[in-house]
Amino acid sequence: MLWIAIRMLTGDAQKFYGLLFGIGFSTLLITQQMTIFVNLVERGASGVYNAPEAEVWVMDPVSRTTDVSYAMPGTALDRVRSVPGVEWAVPHLRAVANVRTKDGDLEGVGIVGVDDATLIGLPERMAMGDKSVLFAPDSVVIDDVGTTRLFPDADSALGERLELNDQRAVIRGISDAIPSFTSTVVLYTRYSSALNFVPGTRNRLSFVLVGVSEGQTPEAVAARIEAETGLKAETREEFAQAGVNFIIENTGIPTNFGITVFLGFVVGIAIVGLTFSLFLRDNIKQFGALKAIGVTNAKIVQMVGVQAGMVGLIGYALGVIGTVAFIKGFSTNPFFKGFYIPWQIPLISLAAVVVILAITGLIAIRSVLNTEPASVFR
Amino acid sequence: MDTSTIGNRASEAAICARGIARDFEAGQTTIRVLHEIDTEIRAGEMTYVVGESGSGKTTLISIMCGILWPTEGEVKVFGTDIYKLSDTELVNFRLNNIGFIFQQYNLIPSIDVASNAAVPLIAQGVPRAEARERAKVLLDKLNIGNQADKLPRQLSGGQQQRVAIARALVHEPRLVVCDEPTAALDASSGRRVMDLLREVAVAPDRACIIVTHDNRIFDLADRIIVLEDGRITHDGKEMPDGH
Numbered sequence: 200m201l202w203i204a205i206r207m208l209t210g211d212a213q214k215f216y217g218l219l220f221g222i223g224f225s226t227l228l229i230t231q232q233m234t235i236f237v238n239l240v241e242r243g244a245s246g247v248y249n250a251p252e253a254e255v256w257v258m259d260p261v262s263r264t265t266d267v268s269y270a271m272p273g274t275a276l277d278r279v280r281s282v283p284g285v286e287w288a289v290p291h292l293r294a295v296a297n298v299r300t301k302d303g304d305l306e307g308v309g310i311v312g313v314d315d316a317t318l319i320g321l322p323e324r325m326a327m328g329d330k331s332v333l334f335a336p337d338s339v340v341i342d343d344v345g346t347t348r349l350f351p352d353a354d355s356a357l358g359e360r361l362e363l364n365d366q367r368a369v370i371r372g373i374s375d376a377i378p379s380f381t382s383t384v385v386l387y388t389r390y391s392s393a394l395n396f397v398p399g400t401r402n403r404l405s406f407v408l409v410g411v412s413e414g415q416t417p418e419a420v421a422a423r424i425e426a427e428t429g430l431k432a433e434t435r436e437e438f439a440q441a442g443v444n445f446i447i448e449n450t451g452i453p454t455n456f457g458i459t460v461f462l463g464f465v466v467g468i469a470i471v472g473l474t475f476s477l478f479l480r481d482n483i484k485q486f487g488a489l490k491a492i493g494v495t496n497a498k499i500v501q502m503v504g505v506q507a508g509m510v511g512l513i514g515y516a517l518g519v520i521g522t523v524a525f526i527k528g529f530s531t532n533p534f535f536k537g538f539y540i541p542w543q544i545p546l547i548s549l550a551a552v553v554v555i556l557a558i559t560g561l562i563a564i565r566s567v568l569n570t571e572p573a574s575v576f577r
Numbered sequence: 578m579d580t581s582t583i584g585n586r587a588s589e590a591a592i593c594a595r596g597i598a599r600d601f602e603a604g605q606t607t608i609r610v611l612h613e614i615d616t617e618i619r620a621g622e623m624t625y626v627v628g629e630s631g632s633g634k635t636t637l638i639s640i641m642c643g644i645l646w647p648t649e650g651e652v653k654v655f656g657t658d659i660y661k662l663s664d665t666e667l668v669n670f671r672l673n674n675i676g677f678i679f680q681q682y683n684l685i686p687s688i689d690v691a692s693n694a695a696v697p698l699i700a701q702g703v704p705r706a707e708a709r710e711r712a713k714v715l716l717d718k719l720n721i722g723n724q725a726d727k728l729p730r731q732l733s734g735g736q737q738q739r740v741a742i743a744r745a746l747v748h749e750p751r752l753v754v755c756d757e758p759t760a761a762l763d764a765s766s767g768r769r770v771m772d773l774l775r776e777v778a779v780a781p782d783r784a785c786i787i788v789t790h791d792n793r794i795f796d797l798a799d800r801i802i803v804l805e806d807g808r809i810t811h812d813g814k815e816m817p818d819g820h
């Protein structure tokens with residue numbers, strides 16, 4: 200009988216494809232929008248991910264994220280270094296500046312000052328050039344996505360001169376970095392030269408990056424730093440989360456994406472509900488005949504269940520494949536750099552598909568179950 | 578419940594209807610469309626139920642074949658009091674004992690002719706290949722064996738009704754009910770279908786009830802029951818005078 204159910208479904212090509220489209224489109228919309236949402240808000244933590252060596256971030260108690268920070272006096276570094284469990288601690292400067300390009304354009308950039316000796320604070324990988332180029336005077340490393348904003352092609356960026364607050368800077372390398380939420384250009388330089396690029400006040404130490412000694416957990420060391428210095432110390436994970444939360448709390452992004460995901464759900468219910476009801480109504484005579492001949496309601500429910508399950512499975516697969524193709528297709532676009540599909544998202548859209556089919560299936564099947572077998576003679 | 582061993586068929590009526598009445602709600606009022614019907618349907622015969630539109634023919638055979646509950650009365654089909662069965666037992670009783678032929682054929686459009694004819698067997702759990710083979714034997718008898726692999730819509734109306742006949746007989750039911758089997762067919766194919774039906778359906782231990790308006794096929798009946806306003810007004814081999 201289940202074979203007959205599947206043939207009934209696929210035999211009506213128009214409605215079958217309509218159902219697949221409804222489920223597939225819903226899945227695509229939900230999966231794709233949630234993927235973009237997650238990846239986008241994760242960019243709020245890009246500053247943390249781009250300095251992978253740091254296990255603990257130490258900052259002024261009012262600082263919130265890598266981009267929203269209040270500078271500390273230089274003495275903070277020594278105070279952190281003296282806390283037991285701190286293997287190493289290096290200064291880290293984050294500021295914004297305006298840069299004048301060769302063509303005379305003005306662009307807002309982020310300046311990141313990394314440790315002079317160890318270069319801790321630089322992204323893990325370089326796209327062009329070597330990390331050691333930073334030891335040369337006046338040199339900066341630009342992030343790859345930022346490069347595309349300032350220069351038409353990456354090759355032409357190397358050796359390019361920039362004017363940073365009347366200071367000369369030469370681009371000597373390109374880092375392979377996770378773009379920031381706003382995709383602003385980020386220039387990495389040594390801490391000492393960053394101090395020159397960023398004119399300023401007495402205190403300019405934004406963060407102290409800390410590595411913990413063997414046998415110590417970052418949580419324990421962070422707690423000890425807070426207790427002994429009065430500064431705020433967060434583990435890498437905590438601080439990344441803080442960056443994400445900041446985006447979620449301070450932008451309309453969750454609402455916007457939430458609305459789209461909800462619409463995907465509603466469109467799914469509408470298309471699938473309508474088509475499924477139409478499909479069952481078109482076949483009501485056949486179902487009625489089956490009921491008269493001697494097919495139980497339980498079996499009818501199974502038949503409709505198989506039909507819904509088949510539509511759900513194929514439509515869902517199409518939607519997920521569509522999302523993967525979308526992300527892959529745009530992977531070279533700087534905006535989508537590093538985008539991935541967290542495993543939870545396909546599960547969520549699968550749950551949405553199940554709910555859509557359960558709701559629409561239950562509504563649609565009622566007409567079949569309520570059909571009196573006697574109606575076949577009418 | 579074992580419905581397959583019902584002994585002494587000759588002396589026992591295929592259907593024994595006692596005091597059948599049926600009401601329908603029409604707005605505020607209740608209309609009685611069948612009044613205390615008492616009758617027996619015998620195996621080995623083709624029994625026609627005729628009467629004017631609205632006289633209650635469909636209602637009567639629906640009650641006799643276990644798809645419509647009577648308001649009053651009891652129906653025994655081969656000795657089983659069918660409306661005392663549970664819902665599931667009644668469904669299974671129909672599946673094993675009754676074949677249906679509908680005015681609109683009600684074939685499943687997306688499966689081929691042989692599978693359509695095999696539906697009752699498939700519903701009984703017979704493997705599809707075996708069910709189709711058994712259906713094809715019957716399709717051969719009905720002269721549409723060569724159409725077995727076609728879809729229903731590729732067949733003429735008369736051919737589709739023959740597929741429906743095959744479906745009604747494939748599981749060898751002991752009761753076959755047809756409501757206006759020729760209503761959708763032109764005169765000559767209607768006649769041909771009914772000739773074939775008589776040939777293949779009538780058997781010593783099988784009862785066959787046909788509701789029809791079609792006076793061109795009255796001569797095929799072994800017995801004619803006339804209904805008027807929910808009452809039996811004639812029961813005999815021939816139509817009463819004046820019809």
Ligand SMILES: Nc1ncnc2c1ncn2[C@@H]1O[C@H](COP(=O)(O)OP(=O)(O)OP(=O)(O)O)[C@@H](O)[C@H]1O
Nearest residue numbers: 601602603610628629630631632633634635636637
């Ligand atoms: N489900 C129902 N609800 C209400 N009234 C019904 C229902 N089924 C039948 N009736 C009424 O019962 C009466 C008998 O109907 P039935 O279908 O048995 O007549 P019939 O003899 O088969 O007529 P026809 O030749 O037109 O098919 C009619 O008046 C009809 O309107």
Ligand SMILES: [Mg+2]
Nearest residue numbers: 634635636756
């Ligand atoms: Mg009728």
